[in-house]
Every structure is written in C-alpha cells, then in structure tokens.
Amino acid sequence: MTRLEKKFRRIAQKLTYLEFQAGLSDDISLSLDDLFSDGKPAQRSDLFLGKFSRDGIALIIKRFGFDQLLRRRGLGKLEITVDTNDPYRHILRIYHNAQHTPDHLVCEFVTHQDVLRAKDSLKFGYEFGAIKVLNIEWMTLQNPSLEFLPTRPALPGQRFPGLGIGDEVLTLLTIMGRSLGVDGLLNVPQYYHTALMFSKRFHFVNPKMQATVQTITRDLWNRHRLATIAWAIYYECLYDEINQRYFIWEPEEQLVPVTSMLRKYFQSEEYDQGVNAAMKAMKFRLDEVKFQQALKKHGPENLRS
Structure with a gap:
C-alpha cells in the first residue's frame, strides 16, 4: 500500500455521518457505510453510481484535499454536475469559475458498473469467472486556465494541459471501488x-500488452520525450525490428485489482513469464523520416525537428 493510499484511507475512516448530513440536500441521507464501507446498501438510480449525491461528492472533494490542489493550479469556484439520466452510464463533471462551458471543464468522468468475462479475453490459461468492475469509459483531467508550452506540448486527444493529479484521483477511485464491492477498476x-498514466496502478489483463x-519505455525513453513517443505511436511511426512491422496501438483492458483474486493474478508467475517472454520478442525504434513527414502534414508544429 502506498503512502498516498494510507493517507486517503485514514481520511475515509474519519468521515462521520453528521458531516455527510451537513453537506447533503434535505431529501438525501447517506451514512459513512453508504460511501466508504465494504457493505452493500441499496443503490438509488438518482445518485452517481447509485451511492453518491452531488453534495456528497463535493464533500469528498473537500475532505480529500482536491479543492486545495485545484486552487493551487488557479482553479476555483468549482461546480459539480451529475448526469444519471442513463442508468447504465453516469457522468460526473467539475467546472471552475462557476461556468458550465467546455472552456471551463476541469474534470469529466464517464463510468458504469460492468462485468468483465475474462475467460473470453484471456488466451493463456488463467481461469476466471465473471469479474465485477467499475468501468472507466472516459476520464478527462485538465487545466483550462493554462496553455501548452514548447517544453510541454499537447498530447494526442488533449485540448488543455493536464492537472498532474492523476495518482490522487486513481487512489480515490480505488477506495470508491472497494465501497462499491467491485473486483477491480477497468x-x-x-x-x-x-x-x-494509468500504469502506476493499472495492469493490462493481457500480459503481451503489458x-x-x-x-x-525500455527502448525509447532514454532518447525521446513523452510527447514525441505519444505522437509517434499515434501516427504509427514506431517500428518493431524483430517482427518487421509498424506498431499499431490497439486498445485493450487495463485493470487495477481491488480483490485478492485479481492481485494474485497480476502477481503470479504465469503473468510475469508472459510479460518477460513478450518483451524479448519486441524491439522498437522511431522511424524519424516517417514521423517528420507526419508532423509536417498534421502537426503539432513544435515537435518538428
């Protein structure tokens, strides 16, 4: 357990029923068990993930220090919106400066509870049944008050620079996952x-993807910065010298284990052997000519040599 997770667990354990009542509207009543225990209270369709009210989320943001982290980054007057109109897909958004516009969006979190049938996606003999997961469909963490710099250019899919609080957010989500009774976060x-970013806590289910x-990291990080590698992968400019082909990013499942079942899998000898064997069968280099041609045609300009 990391120091940050220990800190967040201590905070969760100190939250009281009366404090939640003070931060909630009159028609919603949540106890500590509703928010952070391993119990399984009845879920409500009007609450985020069936358990969290908008005011309850605001209290969590304050008690775990996220409001201070955001103020240090010039982001204040936070406002939270929760969209539970689709019972299978909930959306949490946080805006700054009390303006609900895309230019003031700080966080967007799209999620639902799901079942991963690992036996359908694992091809190497490790047996699982159905795995209950909190599926993170989409997560944006950005600072709309900042602009990109030559030293920190935009990455693929980014509209604004990141917040630099990914580890804190993922730690909190792990604690929330325990309270929801899931096996892992997906x-x-x-x-x-x-x-x-997710790899600090998440592991790919498929050891080859891990x-x-x-x-x-092994082949490129000693010669290239993150933005260069990210855009090179986006433009399919990484060449695998062993398999003699360009690398194409194909999204696969990443999991952070909440239950011991999944932790044992990722700590198993079979998983390690799968990762090590696959690493020996790959060797990447950046095709500089192809990459510069892609940058010249599509950008971003500040990565061109």
Missing part, C-alpha cells in the same frame, strides 16, 4: 500516454 485506454508498454 480502463480501455485509447492512447499510449493514457495507458502510461509487455508492449514496458518495451516502449
């Missing part, structure tokens, strides 16, 4: 850099 990253991300 993410299917559309971009390499997203997978890299090996791919680790091999990119």
